[in-house]
Amino acid sequence: xxxxxxxxxxxxxxxxxxVELRCNYSSSVSVYLFWYVQYPNQGxxxxxxxxxxxTLVKGINGFEAEFNKSQTSFHLRKPSVHISDTxxxxxxxxxxxxxxxxxxxxxxGTILTVHP
Amino acid sequence: NAGVTQTxxxxxxxxxxxxTLLCAQDMxxxxxxxxxxxxxxxxxxxxxxxxEGTTAKGEVPDGYNVSRLKxxxxxxxxxxxxxxxxxxxxxxxxxxxxxxxxxxxxxxxTRLLVL
Numbered sequence: 001x002x003x004x005x006x007x008x009x010x011x012x013x014x015x016x017x018x019v020e021l022r023c024n025y026s027s028s029v030s031v032y033l034f035w036y037v038q039y040p041n042q043g044x045x046x047x048x049x050x051x052x053x054x055t056l057v058k059g060i061n062g063f064e065a066e067f068n069k070s071q072t073s074f075h076l077r078k079p080s081v082h083i084s085d086t087x088x089x090x091x092x093x094x095x096x097x098x099x100x101x102x103x104x105x106x107x108x109g110t111i112l113t114v115h116p
Numbered sequence: 117n118a119g120v121t122q123t124x125x126x127x128x129x130x131x132x133x134x135x136t137l138l139c140a141q142d143m144x145x146x147x148x149x150x151x152x153x154x155x156x157x158x159x160x161x162x163x164x165x166x167x168e169g170t171t172a173k174g175e176v177p178d179g180y181n182v183s184r185l186k187x188x189x190x191x192x193x194x195x196x197x198x199x200x201x202x203x204x205x206x207x208x209x210x211x212x213x214x215x216x217x218x219x220x221x222x223x224x225x226t227r228l229l230v231l
Binding site: 004045103107 | 160220
């Protein structure tokens with residue numbers, strides 16, 4: 001089984017500052033990793049995903065994440081945030097290959113609040 | 117395309133009442149999922165379906181039933197609602213072809229309050 005830990009439940013930051021949202025995972029098998037974002041009163045949408053290859057993954061809205069296999073981490077970063085980035089961010093994993101039927105395991109979520 | 121839609125958006129139930137949440141997708145996706153979202157717990161999978169006429173249990177299936185009579189619809193039923201089922205419910209769908217790497221597309225959610 002897989003598990004995901006998001007190390008910060010809330011991250012306040014000022015506009016135009018950099019931000020890092022931390023995600024660690026645990027799995028005995030290879031996994032794919034995802035970051036989803038949930039804007040207020042909306043469903044989740046995909047920011048980016050790591051499947052294989054380059055460990056630095058770029059997503060929408062200027063976000064990027066780095067996969068670190070030795071530290072079992074997949075931290076999300078943005079060099080300069082905007083007010084519109086205020087949302088809840090979820091890290092998720094899924095077993096690579098086999099018959100996982102798309103069953104994602106989500107972290108607890110990190111609420112990013114961007115202040116003017 | 118409307119994507120994934122959910123009905124209703126908000127509902128208040130009394131303990132013991134029943135209700136059905138409807139999820140519809142117009143993307144011809146094979147896989148569909150029901151999650152519940154609770155503060156500090158992320159999203160947890162209730163039930164899922166890998167195709168029309170098939171359903172399977174997820175992480176927290178107790179107290180819920182599902183049906184997928186048509187490929188585009190996935191229904192979540194609560195036979196006898198309990199206050200512990202107060203939550204936000206999300207439906208999602210994805211393609212079969214890409215396997216586990218496929219993106220899941222989420223609906224806007226249903227907020228359920230059980231008194």
